[in-house]
Amino acid sequence: MKNTEKYSRGYFTPPVKSLKWTEKEYIEAAPTWCSVDLRDGNQALIVPMSLEEKLEYFQLLLEVGFKEIEVGFPAASDTEYAFLRTLIEQNLIPEDVTIQVLTQSREHIIKKTFESLKGVNKAVVHLYNSTSVAQREQVFQKSEQEIIDIAVTGAKLLSKYAAETEGNFQFQYSPESFTGTEMEFALNICNSVLDIWQPTVENKVIINLPATVSMSMPHVYASQIEYMSEHLSFRDNVILSLHPHNDRGTGVADAELGVLAGAQRVEGTLFGNGERTGNVDIVTLALNMYSHGVEPNLNFSNIPGILAKYEKLTRMRVPERHPYGGELVFTAFSGSHQDAIAKGMKWREEKNRDYWTVPYLLIDPKDIGRQYEGDIIRINSQSGKGGIGYILKQNYGLDLPAKMRESFGYAVKKVSDTLHKELMPDEIHDIFLNEYVNIDAPVEFIEYQFSQKNSYDTTVAVKKDNTVHEYSGKGNGRLDAISNALQSSLGIQYKDLVYTEHALETGSESKAVSYVGFTATNGSVYWGCGIDADIMTSSIKALFSAVNNMVSSEQPAAEQGYSLSK
Numbered sequence: 001m002k003n004t005e006k007y008s009r010g011y012f013t014p015p016v017k018s019l020k021w022t023e024k025e026y027i028e029a030a031p032t033w034c035s036v037d038l039r040d041g042n043q044a045l046i047v048p049m050s051l052e053e054k055l056e057y058f059q060l061l062l063e064v065g066f067k068e069i070e071v072g073f074p075a076a077s078d079t080e081y082a083f084l085r086t087l088i089e090q091n092l093i094p095e096d097v098t099i100q101v102l103t104q105s106r107e108h109i110i111k112k113t114f115e116s117l118k119g120v121n122k123a124v125v126h127l128y129n130s131t132s133v134a135q136r137e138q139v140f141q142k143s144e145q146e147i148i149d150i151a152v153t154g155a156k157l158l159s160k161y162a163a164e165t166e167g168n169f170q171f172q173y174s175p176e177s178f179t180g181t182e183m184e185f186a187l188n189i190c191n192s193v194l195d196i197w198q199p200t201v202e203n204k205v206i207i208n209l210p211a212t213v214s215m216s217m218p219h220v221y222a223s224q225i226e227y228m229s230e231h232l233s234f235r236d237n238v239i240l241s242l243h244p245h246n247d248r249g250t251g252v253a254d255a256e257l258g259v260l261a262g263a264q265r266v267e268g269t270l271f272g273n274g275e276r277t278g279n280v281d282i283v284t285l286a287l288n289m290y291s292h293g294v295e296p297n298l299n300f301s302n303i304p305g306i307l308a309k310y311e312k313l314t315r316m317r318v319p320e321r322h323p324y325g326g327e328l329v330f331t332a333f334s335g336s337h338q339d340a341i342a343k344g345m346k347w348r349e350e351k352n353r354d355y356w357t358v359p360y361l362l363i364d365p366k367d368i369g370r371q372y373e374g375d376i377i378r379i380n381s382q383s384g385k386g387g388i389g390y391i392l393k394q395n396y397g398l399d400l401p402a403k404m405r406e407s408f409g410y411a412v413k414k415v416s417d418t419l420h421k422e423l424m425p426d427e428i429h430d431i432f433l434n435e436y437v438n439i440d441a442p443v444e445f446i447e448y449q450f451s452q453k454n455s456y457d458t459t460v461a462v463k464k465d466n467t468v469h470e471y472s473g474k475g476n477g478r479l480d481a482i483s484n485a486l487q488s489s490l491g492i493q494y495k496d497l498v499y500t501e502h503a504l505e506t507g508s509e510s511k512a513v514s515y516v517g518f519t520a521t522n523g524s525v526y527w528g529c530g531i532d533a534d535i536m537t538s539s540i541k542a543l544f545s546a547v548n549n550m551v552s553s554e555q556p557a558a559e560q561g562y563s564l565s566k
Contacts, residue, residue, distance in 0.1 A: 072102070114161040200237055
């Protein structure tokens with residue numbers, strides 16, 4: 001990387017100050033969207049789509065809600081010609097959808113393009129020729145005027161063949177490689193084409209300004225767009241369009257700032273597929289607007305389904321961290337992130353807020369077909385108690401006390417760290433059941449009896465060492481009496497007993513869930529959970545689970561400050 005001297009900035013800034021777009025804060029209304037998946041996207045595939053696959057992809061674009069779709073370069077190949085004829089002859093194009101076709105400024109290509117369009121309800125015919133300094137000097141070896149002549153000749157031919165062909169046609173012109181073109185020349189060639197077409201209110205012309213190769217920072221592209229927007233002829237009858245590519249990783253930013261600068265239309269692809277680093281990603285653009293409360297006029301309510309079909313038909317893979325669509329973009333493994341999300345979701349539910357403000361989640365994942373369970377909070381060795389507790393509550397109705405979540409969190413992270421893997425919700429649930437719920441060894445609860453005078457007297461039957469024993473105790477409540485019976489009979493000690501409970505399910509099959517925790521004399525905290533149809537029995541099972549966890553925690557027991565009576 002010692003050759004920086006061979007590079008220079010290849011773009012051209014406007015000849016006048018063009019910075020009005022900087023005064024705008026956000027995009028207030030969605031542009032017109034044109035999908036170029038079936039042209040730019042398809043030509044970038046290792047294995048281009050077959051006719052049947054293109055028809056299926058076209059249907060996908062209709063389901064998303066695109067009203068303008070570039071279907072190909074019909075004069076370039078038999079497959080693209082056949083695809084367009086199939087769409088027209090089988091009446092597969094809805095009345096409110098306009099297809100777009102691409103053509104070079106060459107008469108035989110333009111003629112065949114219009115032949116392919118016979119019978120179409122409405123179509124945009126997209127004329128282009130390259131205008132950059134590099135293309136003029138190296139590829140075409142022509143002067144500025146000769147390049148203008150190519151565009152003007154093509155514009156005249158479009159007018160000629162449109163008049164001779166049945167159908168409703170709208171014209172579009174692109175100075176390809178616009179970003180490497182001097183702004184004065186780009187304006188001159190676009191206005192020369194507009195002079196031929198003479199756009200009107202009823203028949204507007206599209207001027208498309210592509211970042212064929214992204215060459216500058218996004219603010220430069222925005223200034224270029226503003227300059228063109230303010231100086232194009234027939235501006236009120238011109239639809240200014242963008243076609244950003246992503247060579248510098250700024251395709252989305254280029255498009256967003258370009259819209260602020262006056263663009264009314266954007267050409268792009270789903271998930272940014274296209275040559276080199278791809279076209280601008282319309283999914284990201286649209287959902288960025290959605291996150292600001294702006295209706296994008298595209299339906300991405302089932303992103304998983306759209307993504308699955310996209311990957312099947314293109315044989316491309318959307319990366320896990322791709323905005324909005326990637327498998328992991330809503331996922332939090334970090335403990336602090338999980339805790340904030342869980343608290344934010346609970347706060348939103350309790351406060352019944354109109355606006356979405358959950359920490360770390362730009363939009364509500366459910367709005368685009370993602371699920372809270374399994375999509376947002378996922379568990380590995382980096383996860384925290386908040387996320388782990390959230391998984392249990394959302395999936396299994398288990399609302400652990402805060403301190404118990406901390407204890408359980410360590411247990412889960414230990415398993416994940418040992419196995420070196422992410423844990424699924426059912427695996428987390430299994431850990432909880434195995435570690436905390438209805439633990440019956442080494443001391444198993446059998447039954448209990450109570451009598452009440454000034455205090456609660458209890459007799460509790462337990463099985464230990466395959467023998468049934470009866471222990472007696474007194475307390476100021478039933479659970480306290482059983483707790484005292486276990487401590488005195490088993491020779492153990494603990495303090496600060498805490499107890500909570502809730503219903504696990506609703507209806508006739510409801511069960512009670514109880515949680516018990518306490519602190520041993522050595523300072524260690526132990527927890528247990530009991531689940532039973534009877535609330536009292538569930539609390540006793542929770543107490544026994546905690547006691548058994550305490551007794552089993554280390555050997556020999558004497559070193560823990562307690563011992564088991566025989």
